[in-house]
Structures are given as structure tokens and as C-alpha cells.
Amino acid sequence: MKHDIVIIGGGPAGLAAAIAARQSGVEDVPILEREKELGGILNQCIHNGFGLHTFKEELTGPEYAARYIEKAQELGIPYKLSTTVVDLQRQGDSVVVTSVSKEDGLMQTEAKAAVLCMGCRERPRGALNIPGTRPAGIFSAGTAQRLVNMEGYLPGRKAVILGSGDIGLIMARRMTLEGAQVQCVAELMPYSGGLKRNIVQCLDDYGIPLKLSHTVVDIEGKERVTAVTIAQVDEKLKPIPGTEERFECDTLLLSVGLIPENELSKAVGVELSPVTSGPLVNEQLETNIPGVFACGNVLHVHDLVDYVSEEAQQAGRSAAQFVQKAQAGPFGEIPLKTGGAVRYTVPASLSPQRMGEEAVVRFRVGRNMRKATVRVLLDGKEAYKRPRPVMAPGEMEQVLIKKAWFSGEEKEITVEATDGQEGK
Amino acid sequence: MVREITCISCPLGCPLRVELDEAGAVLSVTGNTCKRGEDYGRKEVTAPTRTVTSTIKVEGAGVPVTSVRTERDIPKEKIFTCMEEIRQAVVKAPVAIGDVVIENVAGTGVNVRATKAAQ
Numbered sequence: 001m002k003h004d005i006v007i008i009g010g011g012p013a014g015l016a017a018a019i020a021a022r023q024s025g026v027e028d029v030p031i032l033e034r035e036k037e038l039g040g041i042l043n044q045c046i047h048n049g050f051g052l053h054t055f056k057e058e059l060t061g062p063e064y065a066a067r068y069i070e071k072a073q074e075l076g077i078p079y080k081l082s083t084t085v086v087d088l089q090r091q092g093d094s095v096v097v098t099s100v101s102k103e104d105g106l107m108q109t110e111a112k113a114a115v116l117c118m119g120c121r122e123r124p125r126g127a128l129n130i131p132g133t134r135p136a137g138i139f140s141a142g143t144a145q146r147l148v149n150m151e152g153y154l155p156g157r158k159a160v161i162l163g164s165g166d167i168g169l170i171m172a173r174r175m176t177l178e179g180a181q182v183q184c185v186a187e188l189m190p191y192s193g194g195l196k197r198n199i200v201q202c203l204d205d206y207g208i209p210l211k212l213s214h215t216v217v218d219i220e221g222k223e224r225v226t227a228v229t230i231a232q233v234d235e236k237l238k239p240i241p242g243t244e245e246r247f248e249c250d251t252l253l254l255s256v257g258l259i260p261e262n263e264l265s266k267a268v269g270v271e272l273s274p275v276t277s278g279p280l281v282n283e284q285l286e287t288n289i290p291g292v293f294a295c296g297n298v299l300h301v302h303d304l305v306d307y308v309s310e311e312a313q314q315a316g317r318s319a320a321q322f323v324q325k326a327q328a329g330p331f332g333e334i335p336l337k338t339g340g341a342v343r344y345t346v347p348a349s350l351s352p353q354r355m356g357e358e359a360v361v362r363f364r365v366g367r368n369m370r371k372a373t374v375r376v377l378l379d380g381k382e383a384y385k386r387p388r389p390v391m392a393p394g395e396m397e398q399v400l401i402k403k404a405w406f407s408g409e410e411k412e413i414t415v416e417a418t419d420g421q422e423g424k
Numbered sequence: 425m426v427r428e429i430t431c432i433s434c435p436l437g438c439p440l441r442v443e444l445d446e447a448g449a450v451l452s453v454t455g456n457t458c459k460r461g462e463d464y465g466r467k468e469v470t471a472p473t474r475t476v477t478s479t480i481k482v483e484g485a486g487v488p489v490t491s492v493r494t495e496r497d498i499p500k501e502k503i504f505t506c507m508e509e510i511r512q513a514v515v516k517a518p519v520a521i522g523d524v525v526i527e528n529v530a531g532t533g534v535n536v537r538a539t540k541a542a543q
Contacts, residue, residue, distance in 0.1 A: 046491035046539065047477045060477055062491050062540035066521055149479055152488035177478060177507050196437035200430050201474065205500070389457075390436045 002110045004028040005319045006097050008085050008264065009117035011040020012305050013296025013312040015068035017115045018077045020316030026323050029316075030109070031072075031079035032099055038072070038079060039065035040119060042305065044142070044149045047170055049197070053306035064305060080104075088114065088268040090289055095268070113291040113319045116265055116279065117312065120297040122167075123257040130162075132219030135226075141167040141255035145174065154178050156251025160228045161185040162216050164192035164199070166303065166394075168255025173202035175253075182206070183247045186214040186230045188237060191368055193257075193394045195303065217244060219252060228252050258301045268292060275344040276300040282333060283350035283359040284318035285311065293319045300346050300362070303396055307362070314360070329354075332408075339377070339416030341365040341391070350413070352406035362398045365391045365417050372419040374399060378410045391417060427469050433460040440465040473497035478510045480525055482542045485517035490542035492525055498532045505530040518543045 004026045007014045010033030021029045037043065042050070045061030052058060055067070072079070080101065087098035095114040099107050122140040139147070139155055145167060147153045157180050161168045164187040172182045185203060190213050192199055203210050211230065217239050218229035232243035260278040262270070270279045270287040278299040279287045286293050295315035296308045331351035338345060345363045365372075369391040376384040376399055383405045391397065399415060425445075431438040436457065442465045443451040453465035467473075475497050479489040498506060506529045515525050519542040526536035 043540070046479060046493075048475050048493060058475070060491060060493055060539040063521060066540070149491060150487070150489070152479065152481070177476075177503070178511075196430065197432040200432045204430070205474070 002094060002112065003030055004111065004323045005113045005115060005316075006095065006109055006111040007031040007115050007117055008088070008097070009033065009040065009119060009296075009298070010035075010038040010079055010081075011117060011119050011296065012042055012065065012068065012308045013119070013298070013315075014038075014040070014115070014117035015065075015072050016309040016312035017117055017293075017295055017316035017319070019068065019071055019075060020313040021115075021320045022075050022077055022316075024317050024320035024324075026320040029077055031077065032083045032085055032097070032109075033079060033081050034084045036082050038069045038081070041142075044146045045170075046149045047174075050305050053304065054309060061305075068309070083107075085118075085264060088264045088292075090268055090292070093291075095291055112323050113293065114268075115312075115315050115319050116262075116270075116287075116292065116294040116298050117296050117315075118261045118264060118298045120258040120260045120301050122254070123259055124254075130216050130219060132216075133221060135219070135221035135224050137221065137225035137250050138219070138252045138254065141165070141171045141253045144171055144251075144253050148174055148178060154180060156180060156225075156249070158183065158249040159251040159253055160216075160230070160247050160249050161253045161255060162230075163187065163255035163257070164194050164210060164212075165255040165257065166194045166198050168253060169194045169198040169202040171253055171255070172208050173206060176206045176208070180251075182208050183249060184209045184211050184230070186211045186216060188215045188233060189213070191392070195394060215239065216252070218246075225250055225252055258297065260298045260301065262298060265292075265294065265298070270294070273300075273344060273348065276346065278346075280348045281346065283347045283355050283361075284321075285315040285347065286318060286322070291319075291322055293322075300344070303394060307396060307398075310360070311362070334410055334413055336361065337412055337414045338363070339375075339414045340418040340422055341367055341369060341372075342415050342417050343393075345415050350401065352403055352408065352410070355401075355403055357404075358400045358402045360398055361401055361415060362396055363415055363417075364393060364396055366393060367421075368392050369417065369419040369421070372417050375414075375416045375418075376401060376405075377414040377416060378405060379412055380414070388417070391419075429465065429468055431456060431461045431464050433458075433464050442466070442469045444469060472500040474500050474503060476503055476506050476510075476536075477539070478507060480510055480536075480538075481514045482519060483514055483516050485519070485542040487542055490515075490519055491539045492536050493539050494529060494532075494534050495537050496534055498530065498534050502530040502532055506532070506536075510536060
């Protein structure tokens with residue numbers, strides 16, 4: 001039996017994609033989920049602040065997930081839990097999904113289309129080259145979050161946190177509330193990658209120092225971490241001798257970045273962006289493999305789940321259109337280029353003939369900016385301009401590109417953010 | 425007295441200086457770029473509040489803990505008393521989203537509710 005659309009992953013992206021595909025008239029949209037429940041990472045994100053855009057209220061992660069899970073169940077969308085997809089192939093006009101589960105063993109599922117919703121992984125310690133021994137007590141912040149919030153264990157009593165990403169900040173507060181002592185958060189860069197609100201409410205509220213331009217230079221301990229030494233770094237991010245500070249502690253948490261998890265995307269031949277580590281997609285969120293779509297953190301790492309849901313709805317609708325063969329090509333694809341401080345755009349290309357009235361283009365800048373200007377240029381000609389008082393690498397931005405801007409002759413679209421500091 | 429805080433009303437994160445008199449009344453808020461910043465500064469130094477989220481022990485469920493929240497903000501100085509009450513509490517499964525698990529936590533008049541079902 002051949003399914004219409006198989007959804008790989010039952011987190012916020014998978015749920016929203018499945019719901020949107022069903023609401024677009026495609027019935028058969030099974031979700032395959034590796035964990036024993038739907039909801040993905042939201043299940044361990046018990047703090048509030050989710051859903052301000054979507055529901056106009058501040059929900060916790062599990063509450064946000066529950067709204068989508070209920071909707072999916074109401075629509076009767078089928079799902080398989082504790083099922084890990086291990087391979088993905090395009091064969092003829094089918095996508096062949098190989099999965100394993102206790103119940104079914106090794107199983108192959110065929111579908112007309114697939115939506116990749118696998119999310120992202122934390123960057124591990126091995127990728128960081130921290131010197132020192134290899135004792136127990138070193139956790140990625142997300143692992144610690146899962147231990148505390150789902151398994152009911154506190155991973156340590158006295159902790160140092162490396163990296164000021166949002167999960168690290170959230171865990172600094174969470175560990176403190178559970179009675180642990182968080183001595184400091186060290187951040188390699190001269191700015192935090194976390195949201196301002198988290199720095200205030202997770203660190204300032206509890207008097208936890210944020211040490212910018214600092215990194216871990218030594219880890220002590222044989223069986224278990226006994227101390228961590230941090231030092232200030234120079235502009236080239238090299239530790240400055242003489243600035244070392246030693247903290248006795250039993251735990252080191254790492255919050256040093258997230259990487260889209262694209263093993264399956266690679267298996268099926270999806271082309272990835274070297275900047276986002278996620279698939280290169282067009283405005284339909286379709287990859288270079290026909291019928292394979294991507295959304296959420298597997299596509300590019302988001303800071304707000306609301307935008308994951310929004311993006312996933314687009315992917316679900318696009319996959320439905322693909323199955324219904326609603327669109328007839330070929331379409332002229334125009335590449336999206338980056339200008340100024342813009343690091344990447346999602347999508348990476350779009351087609352004026354194929355797109356709806358407007359297309360959302362999400363992007364990030366590579367540095368902190370003040371009094372910035374965002375512009376969209378068509379073959380170098382300004383089509384859109386908007387002032388932005390503040391832009392930061394930690395905050396995803398978006399522009400709406402309108403079909404009406406195009407005459408049919410355009411060769412190139414540039415999304416640009418400038419503040420006069422270029423090249424300085 | 426002067427308190428220096430960061431505004432969190434928007435991503436701008438203006439550094440605010442809030443000047444207080446001896447009795448703790450706000451004399452001035454500076455450093456803000458909009459009205460929201462002034463309101464935030466006033467509230468933050470006179471009556472700061474926070475929503476507390478945590479986990480609570482569950483008996484008779486397939487999971488050891490489930491997540492909870494205060495149903496609205498509580499005074500900031502009550503956070504640790506609130507946490508202590510949550511830590512001491514044990515609830516019996518089944519728990520549904522929205523169930524009150526602790527009434528009037530830390531004498532604040534605010535209930536603690538489950539944010540995740542546990543069966």
C-alpha cells in the first residue's frame with residue numbers, strides 16, 4: 001500500500017505539517033515518531049513563553065504541544081510511536097521509508113511524498129575540543145533538561161554552564177530552582193546567543209554571572225567533575241594567560257549550539273546548505289528531491305516554536321499540492337542571495353509563477369546591529385525597504401516577498417541587512 | 425537610590441535606570457525608548473512578578489514527574505517558597521492538563537496547575 005504523505009517526526013513541525021496536509025484535503029498522512037509520545041522537544045521545555053504569536057497567550061512547551069496533539073487526534077491523523085526511521089530513498093515516483101520498532105521490526109513504508117520534521121541535535125562536547133580529563137558530570141544542556149523535567153533527576157549540585165544559548169540559560173534557572181548552585185555561565189562570544197528576556201529572567205533574577213568572551217580551559221576530576229577552569233579570550237577567541245578562574249563543581253553543562261539532524265536527508269540525496277546545515281529548499285519548502293519537503297529545526301534552527309508551526313503548515317500544504325498534482329511546471333526558479341550581514345535565507349530560491357500572493361523568507365544576521373535597514377533587491381533594484389532599530393544573531397527575522405513585485409524578467413533576489421558597519 | 429535593569433518588553437533590551445526615593449517610590453525611569461519601557465521599569469522595581477514552572481512527583485503513572493505552572497504570575501520574592509511547596513507535593517495519577525495540584529501556593533492566592541497529562 002502506498003501512503004500519500006509520510007511525516008517523519010511527531011514534534012511541533014510534524015504535527016503542524018500533518019494537520020495542514022489533512023486540512024488541504026489529503027487524507028492519508030501518517031506520522032512516524034521515534035519517542036513514545038508525540039510533542040518532541042516541547043515535552044521537556046516546561047517553561048512558559050510559547051505560543052505568544054499563535055495563541056496570544058504564554059503557554060508552556062507541553063501545553064503548546066497538547067493543542068496540536070489534540071487537533072491531530074481530532075482529525076484522526078494516524079501515528080506510530082517508538083518508531084525510528086533509519087533510511088529514506090526515492091524510487092521511481094515513490095519515497096521509500098525504512099523504519100524500525102519493537103512492534104513491527106524492520107518495516108518499509110511507501111509514500112508519494114515525505115515531509116522531513118526530524119528537528120535538531122545539540123552540538124556535543126567532542127565537537128568543541130575542550131582540554132582536560134573525561135570524567136562523568138558533563139552533560140549537554142538539553143540532556144540535563146530531560147533528566148530534570150522528565151526523568152525527575154537533578155544531574156548535579158554545583159554547576160558551571162558553557163554557552164549562553166537559550167537552553168543553557170533556561171537550565172541555569174531550572175537547576176537553581178531545584179536547589180543546585182549555578183556558579184556562572186561562560187560565553188565564548190562577546191554577546192549572548194540567547195534571548196534578552198532569558199538573560200534577565202534566568203540569570204539576573206538569580207544573580208548568576210554571565211561571563212562574555214570566556215571559555216572553559218580545563219576540566220578536573222577522575223570519576224566525576226571536581227572543578228572547571230574558565231579564562232577570558234581575545235578577539236581571535238584564544239584564551240588570555242593569567243585570566244584563569246577556577247570553579248569547584250560537580251557538573252558542566254554545555255549549551256553550545258544546535259545542528260539540524262539530516263542523516264535521512266543525506267540518505268535520500270537532499271542538498272544541504274553549508275550555513276544552516278539544513279536542506280536547500282524553494283518557497284514551497286521542497287528540497288531538490290521532488291516530493292521531499294522540510295520544515296522546522298531540521299531545515300534551520302528556530303528560536304520560536306510559533307514560527308516552526310507556521311513554516312510546517314506551509315510544508316504540509318505544499319506536500320498536499322504535490323500529491324494532488326495541483327501545480328504544473330516547469331517554473332523559473334530565481335535564487336535568493338544574501339547581502340550585508342544576512343547569513344542565509346530560507347527558502348534559498350523561489351518561483352514567481354508558482355508562489356502564492358506572498359512568500360515568507362526567514363533569515364538571520366551574523367552580528368549585533370543597531371539602526372539597521374532591511375532591503376529586498378530584484379536584480380539590484382530596491383523592491384522593499386524597512387528600518388530595524390535592533391537586529392541580533394539570536395533573533396530570526398523575516399520579510400514577505402510579493403508576487404506583484406515581479407515582471408517575469410528577474411534573475412536574482414537579494415535580501416540585505418545593513419547598518420553602515422559593513423567591512424569595519 | 426538607583427536601580428539598573430534591562431527592559432524585556434521587546435528585543436531592543438534598553439538599559440533602564442530607575443530612580444527611587446527613600447520610601448521606595450519611583451522618582452524617574454530613564455534609558456527607555458518607549459512607554460512600555462517606563463511601565464516595565466516601574467513595575468519591576470516596585471512589584472516584580474514571575475510565573476513559576478516546575479515538575480511535581482506523580483504516583484501511579486508511567487512517568488516519575490509531570491510538569492506544572494503557577495496559573496499566573498506570583499510575587500518574585502515568593503518563588504523559592506513556591507518551589508519548596510511544589511517539591512514536597514505528590515499527586516496521584518491520573519492528572520489532566522489544567523488540574524489544580526496545589527491551591528493558594530505560598531499564600532499568594534494563586535494555584536499551581538498541571539501543564540501535562542500523566543496516566
